[in-house]
Structure formats: C-alpha cells, structure tokens
Amino acid sequence: MSVIEAQNVSLTFPTADGPVHALSAVNLSIERGDFVSFIGPSGCGKTTLLRSIAALETPTGGSMSVAGRDPDAARKARAYGYVFQAPGLFPWRTIAGNISLPLEIMGFSKSGRAERVARVLDLVELEGFGGKYPWQLSGGMQQRASIARALAFDADILLMDEPFGALDEIVRDRLNEALLQLWRKTGKTIGFVTHSIPEAVYLSTRIVVMSPRPGRITRIIDSPLPAERPLDIRDTPEFIALAHEVREALREGHAHD
Amino acid sequence: MTDGTLPMPAIRSFRLPLAKAAPVVTVLLVIVAIWYAAAIGMNARWERDQAARAGTQIAPSQLVLRTLSQDRPVLPAPHQVAVGLYDGIAGQKITSRRSLVWHAWVTLSATLAGFAIGTAAGSALAIGIVHSRSMDQSVMPWAVASQTVPILAIAPMVIVVLSSMGITGLLPKALIAAWLSFFPVLVGMVKGLRTPDAMQLDQMRSWNASRAHVFWFLRLPASLPYLFASLKVAIAAALVGTIVAELPAGATAGLGARLLSGSYYGQTVQIWAALFTAAALAATLVAVVARVERITLRKMGMQA
Amino acid sequence: MSALPIIGLWLGGWALNIWLARFDRPLTRGAVAAIFGLTVLLLWEMTVRIYQVPTIILPAPSQIIESLVQNRSLLLTDFVQTILRGALGGWVIGAAAAILAAIAIDRSPFLQKGLLPIGNFVAALPIVGIAPILVMWFGFDWHSKAAVVVVMVFFPILVNMVAGLRATDAMQRDLMASWATPYAASLWKMRLPAALPFLFNGLKITTTLALIGAIVAEFFGSPTKGMGFRISTAVGRLDLPLVWAEIVVAAIAGTCFYAIVALIERRATFWHPSQRINRG
Known part of the structure; x- marks a missing residue:
C-alpha cells in the first residue's frame, strides 16, 4: 500500500520575471517502509516536492495523498516528522525541552512526554544531554537532537531536507550509519532530500533523480543493495555501479539545457 | 547550502506609494475619527453644565456642534488645532511674538x-x-x-x-x-x-x-x-x-x-x-x- | 598658587589610573572607574572650598550629602510620589498596554503597515510636551504623571515588541506548521520567547523616559510633594543643596531601575547570544 502518492503534481510560483515552474508533471508512489532519496541540482524542485508532501507548500495542479488523505489533513493529523537543513532548535529550551515541544503542542501527558523524550534521546545516542542547551552542543549533536524531536511523536513518516548538508564528512558518515540503523529498527517511511550521490546510494531503497527548469522527475532507480549496509559497502562494485547509474541519470537530466 | 531550494520567488513588492500609504492613511483616519469622538465626549460636560446653569435644554445636534467650537475646550477638535496652526504659521508676521x-x-x-x-x-x-x-x-x-x-x-x-x-x-x-x-x-x-x-x-x-x-x-x-x-x-x-x-x-x-x-x-x-x-x-x-x-x-x- | 593642590590631585589620579589600566582585569577596571569618580568628587569639593564658590551656583558634595541626610524623610515622600507612583506605575501600565497592542497587531499585516510608521514617528517626538494637557485632564496628583509616562513609554516598547514578535525565522515557523500548531501555542512557545530580547531592549530604554516624564510633568502642576515640585520650589528658595540631593536620588533611582530590568533580562534571556558572551 502506498503511503505517499503524487499524480501529475505541478507547482508554479508567480514572480516578477514571469512564472517559475518549480514542479511539473510529478508522478510518484512511495510504499510503506521505503527509504526514498530525492537527488538533483539546485532548482530541480526536490525541496519543493518534500515541502508539498508536508503541506508546507501547496501544489497548483495535480493530486497528492499522504497516509491516505490530502497532505494538509495529514499535517493536521501529525502524520509526519520533518527535519530541516539546520537543527532549528529553540535556544531558550534545553535539548529535552526542545524534543518535548511538539509533544506539548500535541497534548501528550507529562509522564508520556518524559518517557518519549528519554526513548528518542537514547535512539539518537544523546542520553545524558537532555539537560544541556542547544548552544552547548556541537553541530552534529544538535542535528541528532532535531532528528530525535521529529521522532518523538512517533509519526510513521519522516521527511528530511538535507539534514546533514551543513556537517563535515566524518560526522556525516556516522549520522548516515545511525540513520540507517534507526530506519531498520523503526520501519518508518523516510523521504530524504540530498545533493550527495554517495549519501543517496548508501541510504536509499529507491532514488528519485530530478532535474530543473521545469522541476521534474527524470528517473526512479530501485536499489539492489541489501538492507544490511556497513559503511564499507561503499567500496563494493554494486555500490559503485549504482552510483554510476545515478550520475548518468543526473547528466541525462541536464542534457536538455 | 540552499541547494535544492528554489530561488525564493522574487515577488517584487509593489513600490507604488499608494500601496504603502493606504494602511498608514487608514490608521490616521481612524485616529482622527477617535479624536473627534473624544473631543465631543470630553467637551460635552462643560456645555451641559452651561445649559443647566442657564436653565435651558440643548438638542443633541446642537451639543455636538458646540463641543467642536469651544474657545477653551478640554480637547480641541482636529480642525481647531489645524486653524490654530494655520493662524500661528501663516496668519502672523514671522517676527511677531504670536508667530x-x-x-x-x-x-x-x-x-x-x-x-x-x-x-x-x-x-x-x-x-x-x-x-x-x-x-x-x-x-x-x-x-x-x-x-x-x-x-x-x-x-x-x-x-x-x-x-x-x-x-x-x-x-x-x-x-x-x-x-x-x-x-x-x-x-x-x-x-x-x-x-x-x-x-x-x-x-x-x-x-x-x-x-x-x-x-x-x-x-x-x-x-x-x-x-x-x-x-x-x-x-x-x-x-x-x-x-x-x-x-x-x-x-x-x-x-x-x-x-x-x-x-x-x-x-x-x-x-x-x-x-x-x-x-x-x-x-x-x-x-x-x-x-x-x-x-x-x-x-x-x-x-x- | 591655590590651584596647585587641585592640579596635583588631578595628575595623581590620572597617573594612578594609567598605571592601573594596564592590568585590565575586572577588579582593576572597577577600581579605575571608582578612582575616576572619586577624583572628580574630590576636585569638585576642593574647587568649591578653595575658590569659595557660592552655594547658589554650585554646592560642594559634602553640603549635598548633608542635605541628603537632613531631608531624608522629605526625599522619601518625594521618591514614593514621583518614582514609585508616577514613574513606575505609568511604566507598568504603558508596558502592559504596548505588549498587548503588539500581540494584537502581530496578526494583522495591514495594522502593522499602518501603525508601525506612525509608532516609529511618534517614538522620536518630544512627547513630554503633552504633559500640560494630561495634567489638565487627570489633575495635579500622580495620576496625570503616570498618564504622561504611559504615553511616553508606549511607543518605544510597542515598536520593539512588534519587531521581536517577527524575529522568528522561517524554519522555526515551518517547524510549527509541520506540527499543525494552533495560534495560541505558537504565540506562547515560539513568538513570545523569541520576542523577549527585543522587549527587554524597549523596557530598558524606557526606564529613563519614565523618570523624565514623571518629574517633568510635575513642573506643570503637582500637589505639594514630588521630586519635580521639590526641585522647582527649592530653586525658588535658592536651596541648591536640596535640589542636588533630589538629583542624586533621581540618579540612583534611575540607575537602580535600569539595573533591575537588566537583571531580570539576564535571567529571562540567558539563552540569547548577547547574554551568553557575559557568561564566558
């Protein structure tokens, strides 16, 4: 059963220099438990597509469903957790306070909040840091806290917009590994925007390749890699071949320019 | 860093002075309206006292008119201030002590x-x-x-x-x-x-x-x-x-x-x-x- | 010849400070400032005594302190009347009104566009000028003084608070949207905390304005107590030491008022970068 469905979705921004076609004729279906990466150059609409799924953006054409309803209803039903490029933690709250913020808004009981905060802190390996303030933590730890915040209310869908884009490669590798483990443990459906080919190939079960002007999907590649992926899988021929395929697809998308 | 984000739709703000001035003018008009209402309300007591002392009744419309043209109102109406300003600025020689x-x-x-x-x-x-x-x-x-x-x-x-x-x-x-x-x-x-x-x-x-x-x-x-x-x-x-x-x-x-x-x-x-x-x-x-x-x-x- | 001790003291204090300033530690920094203040006071005292400056023009610090002690009950009455009732009362009312108005405006872009230019304009005006009008309306007692203060502090706090409520970034707002946050929760948990540093900026600026408003308004009519009243009558009686004593009280009150607000700010916005630097 598909959790996220997009049929012929288009989105046009009016600007002073004429309309910008951010998305055009996007068809996509994401199954439960999929790890789907969206990859493509600037302006290909990958973030816009993710934001449309989250109902932070409203498509101007086509139809979309998230968890069996329209995206805005899904947002109101708190069907997904969203992780942004930057941690976006509130500086006046502790790490635990930040993670419990969506829970407070959604009306969880105090004991329920404490229990969930402890559980997700454990999940992202930040146990013991709940009492710290965001500005006392490193960038990588802050981003882990923001992932914990998105996990806290146990939505089935996790949407991530270049969550590790601002981090250095060493931290990024570790977080990629941790994210994969987390995904296998929880069985969530994950939509993941990135501009890194190795990251997309390493993480995903399916890779959606997009290209700009107008923003559209040029290819959807299913990954033949096994679910169990140690970091050194990146040196195997299968991985290299898949990365090559993605690179070729990206190049094709550009051939029209 | 913003890779993947669309260039923000550069909706050029309408630099027409009208679009910018409209809210300001509206608020100003509201202030003037409140001012008039306040002037009527605050100056009415004196008029009523005067009328009571003279033992006469004044019609409401008469009352409103008078509250807006007192010599020493508690709160002068906007047009009275405007007249005062005009008189002080243009009505006198600029070397005059009343200018x-x-x-x-x-x-x-x-x-x-x-x-x-x-x-x-x-x-x-x-x-x-x-x-x-x-x-x-x-x-x-x-x-x-x-x-x-x-x-x-x-x-x-x-x-x-x-x-x-x-x-x-x-x-x-x-x-x-x-x-x-x-x-x-x-x-x-x-x-x-x-x-x-x-x-x-x-x-x-x-x-x-x-x-x-x-x-x-x-x-x-x-x-x-x-x-x-x-x-x-x-x-x-x-x-x-x-x-x-x-x-x-x-x-x-x-x-x-x-x-x-x-x-x-x-x-x-x-x-x-x-x-x-x-x-x-x-x-x-x-x-x-x-x-x-x-x-x-x-x-x-x-x-x- | 009589100028010699004055010049000597000046040079001595100066040399001491140049030497102390090289250490640049918190302790020596405080000492340098204190020595400077003390030197100025001593120079003032010596100048008045050596040149026998008439009290009508400039009383010596010792005379001012003497007057401060002698008139302490009078000064206390004035302090309560002007600072606590007029200034503080008006400041609290004005700040509360401005905060509520800012929250109301925050939801309406039209009102923001209409009121903010006017608010910015009014914030730069000589508002003390409305003192005579408000004294006519609200009578001689502290109510009219508080009213002047309300008008004076309202616009600076309003402008700061509105800016603060808009200080959330796009990501924080998206985050709130992704949780389908109701307006009240996003106001309480995101906008108000984010606005606090701006609010305190407005609150700090207006502490001094509040004192000025309360004292100046008394020049246009007051009961027979209050700092403005006392200053104007003491000037009439040429009791300059009393005038200076009132000024000292006003200065201490102003500094304390500001310091208390700044202290509350530190506790409330400990997370803000500007406060964190101080923590090291």
Missing part, C-alpha cells in the same frame, strides 16, 4: 547649536577613549551609567542657576541640548570606532600602518553607520532638551514657553498647535539627518 514660525526658530537655533556642540564633544571624547585604555576604563562606565539618569528632568533648574549667574538667552538652552546629544554620540561612536575586527586590524598591521592611518582608513569609515544612528537619536534628544529647557517660568520665547503659557491660561488650542509644531520640527530634523546618512553611505558604497 509659531518665530517660536520654532528660537527653539531650532538652540537645538542646532547644542547638537553641534554635543556631537563634536562626544566624537572627540570617543576618539580619545578608543585610543587610551585608561580613559576608556575611567570614563566609559560613567558615560554608560549616566544614560540611565533622568538628566532632562533637571534642565529647568540648570537654566535658573545659569540665569542667576547672568547667562541667559540661547546658550543655556544649547548647553542642555548639547548635554543630551553628547551621550548617544559618545556611546555610538565608541561602538562604531571599535567595529573593525581583529582580522582587519591585523591587515593594517601587516602594512605597518600608523595609528593615524588606521583611524582615517579603517576606524572612521567603519564607525559612520553607528555615528548616523546615534545622530538621529541625538538630534531628537537635543530638541526635547531645548523644549524642556524653555519651560521654567519667565521664559517667553520658544515652543516650550508656548506650551507653558498655554497651560497657564488654559489655551488648549495653543498647546496643541505648539505640540504639532514641535512634532513637525522633530520629524524634519530626523529626516534631514537620515537623508544625509543615505547620501553619505551610498557615496561610500555602503547601502543604507
């Missing part, structure tokens, strides 16, 4: 003199402070603390004391205006002269630049945005200082004196007219500084 232009000029001259003195002194002390550590540590804490002291409140006293020493006229008022504009300029200039960061200062050091070079080529240009920001505060403060300095009994010239004599004789229209003149003067002065700021900064390549 608002003349009173405004008296206030303005003291304001500008004080502003000039205060700015010069504030800038000079700021330059000393950034170059001398002992001056910085001695003076700065007091300068900062002094901003929390209601200096303005003692302005009238200073005037009286100075006049007992035989100093009268423009100078005492200008001194108060100078005192008030001195501190914003000092604090702003010290902050501005210190904006160049360690990298820029090291760059100058790598060229073996002298202190004078560092000052003229780095510190002074970097401080200008801060200077202008404090100049806007300072000129408004100088005007307020001058007006308050004109309050002590005996002063006969200037907008402050107009306010006081209006309050002595219950001439509310006169008070409001003086108040609006002061407001216009303040707005003009700040606008002039802002204009100079824009031109200067644009010439230097910093957009403002």
Whole structure:
C-alpha cells in the first residue's frame, strides 16, 4: 500500500520575471517502509516536492495523498516528522525541552512526554544531554537532537531536507550509519532530500533523480543493495555501479539545457 | 547550502506609494475619527453644565456642534488645532511674538547649536577613549551609567542657576541640548570606532600602518553607520532638551514657553498647535539627518 | 598658587589610573572607574572650598550629602510620589498596554503597515510636551504623571515588541506548521520567547523616559510633594543643596531601575547570544 502518492503534481510560483515552474508533471508512489532519496541540482524542485508532501507548500495542479488523505489533513493529523537543513532548535529550551515541544503542542501527558523524550534521546545516542542547551552542543549533536524531536511523536513518516548538508564528512558518515540503523529498527517511511550521490546510494531503497527548469522527475532507480549496509559497502562494485547509474541519470537530466 | 531550494520567488513588492500609504492613511483616519469622538465626549460636560446653569435644554445636534467650537475646550477638535496652526504659521508676521514660525526658530537655533556642540564633544571624547585604555576604563562606565539618569528632568533648574549667574538667552538652552546629544554620540561612536575586527586590524598591521592611518582608513569609515544612528537619536534628544529647557517660568520665547503659557491660561488650542509644531520640527530634523546618512553611505558604497 | 593642590590631585589620579589600566582585569577596571569618580568628587569639593564658590551656583558634595541626610524623610515622600507612583506605575501600565497592542497587531499585516510608521514617528517626538494637557485632564496628583509616562513609554516598547514578535525565522515557523500548531501555542512557545530580547531592549530604554516624564510633568502642576515640585520650589528658595540631593536620588533611582530590568533580562534571556558572551 502506498503511503505517499503524487499524480501529475505541478507547482508554479508567480514572480516578477514571469512564472517559475518549480514542479511539473510529478508522478510518484512511495510504499510503506521505503527509504526514498530525492537527488538533483539546485532548482530541480526536490525541496519543493518534500515541502508539498508536508503541506508546507501547496501544489497548483495535480493530486497528492499522504497516509491516505490530502497532505494538509495529514499535517493536521501529525502524520509526519520533518527535519530541516539546520537543527532549528529553540535556544531558550534545553535539548529535552526542545524534543518535548511538539509533544506539548500535541497534548501528550507529562509522564508520556518524559518517557518519549528519554526513548528518542537514547535512539539518537544523546542520553545524558537532555539537560544541556542547544548552544552547548556541537553541530552534529544538535542535528541528532532535531532528528530525535521529529521522532518523538512517533509519526510513521519522516521527511528530511538535507539534514546533514551543513556537517563535515566524518560526522556525516556516522549520522548516515545511525540513520540507517534507526530506519531498520523503526520501519518508518523516510523521504530524504540530498545533493550527495554517495549519501543517496548508501541510504536509499529507491532514488528519485530530478532535474530543473521545469522541476521534474527524470528517473526512479530501485536499489539492489541489501538492507544490511556497513559503511564499507561503499567500496563494493554494486555500490559503485549504482552510483554510476545515478550520475548518468543526473547528466541525462541536464542534457536538455 | 540552499541547494535544492528554489530561488525564493522574487515577488517584487509593489513600490507604488499608494500601496504603502493606504494602511498608514487608514490608521490616521481612524485616529482622527477617535479624536473627534473624544473631543465631543470630553467637551460635552462643560456645555451641559452651561445649559443647566442657564436653565435651558440643548438638542443633541446642537451639543455636538458646540463641543467642536469651544474657545477653551478640554480637547480641541482636529480642525481647531489645524486653524490654530494655520493662524500661528501663516496668519502672523514671522517676527511677531504670536508667530509659531518665530517660536520654532528660537527653539531650532538652540537645538542646532547644542547638537553641534554635543556631537563634536562626544566624537572627540570617543576618539580619545578608543585610543587610551585608561580613559576608556575611567570614563566609559560613567558615560554608560549616566544614560540611565533622568538628566532632562533637571534642565529647568540648570537654566535658573545659569540665569542667576547672568547667562541667559540661547546658550543655556544649547548647553542642555548639547548635554543630551553628547551621550548617544559618545556611546555610538565608541561602538562604531571599535567595529573593525581583529582580522582587519591585523591587515593594517601587516602594512605597518600608523595609528593615524588606521583611524582615517579603517576606524572612521567603519564607525559612520553607528555615528548616523546615534545622530538621529541625538538630534531628537537635543530638541526635547531645548523644549524642556524653555519651560521654567519667565521664559517667553520658544515652543516650550508656548506650551507653558498655554497651560497657564488654559489655551488648549495653543498647546496643541505648539505640540504639532514641535512634532513637525522633530520629524524634519530626523529626516534631514537620515537623508544625509543615505547620501553619505551610498557615496561610500555602503547601502543604507 | 591655590590651584596647585587641585592640579596635583588631578595628575595623581590620572597617573594612578594609567598605571592601573594596564592590568585590565575586572577588579582593576572597577577600581579605575571608582578612582575616576572619586577624583572628580574630590576636585569638585576642593574647587568649591578653595575658590569659595557660592552655594547658589554650585554646592560642594559634602553640603549635598548633608542635605541628603537632613531631608531624608522629605526625599522619601518625594521618591514614593514621583518614582514609585508616577514613574513606575505609568511604566507598568504603558508596558502592559504596548505588549498587548503588539500581540494584537502581530496578526494583522495591514495594522502593522499602518501603525508601525506612525509608532516609529511618534517614538522620536518630544512627547513630554503633552504633559500640560494630561495634567489638565487627570489633575495635579500622580495620576496625570503616570498618564504622561504611559504615553511616553508606549511607543518605544510597542515598536520593539512588534519587531521581536517577527524575529522568528522561517524554519522555526515551518517547524510549527509541520506540527499543525494552533495560534495560541505558537504565540506562547515560539513568538513570545523569541520576542523577549527585543522587549527587554524597549523596557530598558524606557526606564529613563519614565523618570523624565514623571518629574517633568510635575513642573506643570503637582500637589505639594514630588521630586519635580521639590526641585522647582527649592530653586525658588535658592536651596541648591536640596535640589542636588533630589538629583542624586533621581540618579540612583534611575540607575537602580535600569539595573533591575537588566537583571531580570539576564535571567529571562540567558539563552540569547548577547547574554551568553557575559557568561564566558
């Protein structure tokens, strides 16, 4: 059963220099438990597509469903957790306070909040840091806290917009590994925007390749890699071949320019 | 970093003055309407008392009309203030003691003199402070603390004391205006002269630049945005200082004196007219500084 | 010859400070400032005594302190009347009104566009000028003084608070949207905390304005107590030491008022970068 469905979705921004076609004729279906990466150059609409799924953006054409309803209803039903490029933690709250913020808004009981905060802190390996303030933590730890915040209310869908884009490669590798483990443990459906080919190939079960002007999907590649992926899988021929395929697809998308 | 994000739709804001002015005009109209309503409400009691004393009844429409045309209303209606303003500005010879232009000029001259003195002194002390550590540590804490002291409140006293020493006229008022504009300029200039960061200062050091070079080529240009920001505060403060300095009994010239004599004789229209003149003067002065700021900064390549 | 001790003291204090300033530690920084203040006071005292400056023009610090002690009950009455009732009362009312108005405006872009230019304009005006009008309306007692203070502090706090409520970034707002946050929760948990540093900026600026408004308004009519009243009558009686004593009280009150607000700010916005630097 598909959790996220997009049929012929288009989105046009009016600007002073004429309309910008951010998305055009996007068809996509994401199954439960999929790890789907969206990859493509600037302006290909990958973030816009993710934001449309989250109902932070409203498509101007086509139809979309998230968890069996329209995206805005899904947002109101708190069907997904969203992780942004930057941690976006509130500086006046502790790490635990930040993670419990969506829970407070959604009306969880105090004991329920404490229990969930402890559980997700454990999940992202930040146990013991709940009492710290965001500005006392490193960038990588802050981003882990923001992932914990998105996990806290146990939505089935996790949407991530270049969550590790601002981090250095060493931290990024570790977080990629941790994210994969987390995904296998929880069985969530994950939509993941990135501009890194190795990251997309390493993480995903399916890779959606997009290209700009107008923003559209040029290819959807299913990954033949096994679910169990140690970091050194990146040196195997299968991985290299898949990365090559993605690179070729990206190049094709550009051939029209 | 924003890879994947669409270039934000550059919806060019409509720079039509109309679109910008419409909300302001609407709010202004609402204020005028509230003002009229308040004038009717606040002036009605006197009319009713008058009518009761005369033993007559007045019709509501009559009452409203009369509340808007009293000689000494509790709250003059906007059109009465407008008439008062017109009469004070255009209805008199500008050398007349009843001319608002003349009173405004008296206030303005003291304001500008004080502003000039205060700015010069504030800038000079700021330059000393950034170059001398002992001056910085001695003076700065007091300068900062002094901003929390209601200096303005003692302005009238200073005037009286100075006049007992035989100093009268423009100078005492200008001194108060100078005192008030001195501190914003000092604090702003010290902050501005210190904006160049360690990298820029090291760059100058790598060229073996002298202190004078560092000052003229780095510190002074970097401080200008801060200077202008404090100049806007300072000129408004100088005007307020001058007006308050004109309050002590005996002063006969200037907008402050107009306010006081209006309050002595219950001439509310006169008070409001003086108040609006002061407001216009303040707005003009700040606008002039802002204009100079824009031109200067644009010439230097910093957009403002 | 009589100028010698004055010049000597000046040079001595100066040399001491130049020497102390080189250490640049918190303790020596405080000492340098204190020595500077003390030197100015001593120079003032010496100048008045040596040149026998008439008290009408400039009383010596010792005379001012003497007057401060002698008139302490009078000064206390004035302090309560002007500072606590007029200034503090008006400041609290004005700040509360401005905060509520800012929250109301925050939801309406039209009101923001209409009121903010006017608010910015009014914030630069010589508002003390309305004192005579408000004294006519609200009578001689502290109510009219508080009213002047309300009008004076309203616009600076309003302008700061509105700017603060808009200080959330796009990501924080998106985050709130992704949780389908109701307006009240996003106001309480995001906008208000984010606005606090701006609010405190407005609150600090207006502490001095409040004192000025309360004192100046008394020049236009007051009961027979209050700092403005006392200053104007003492000037009339040429009791300059009393005038200066009132000024000292006003200065201390102003500094304390500001310091208390700044202290509350530190506790409430400990997370803000500007406060964190101080913590090291």
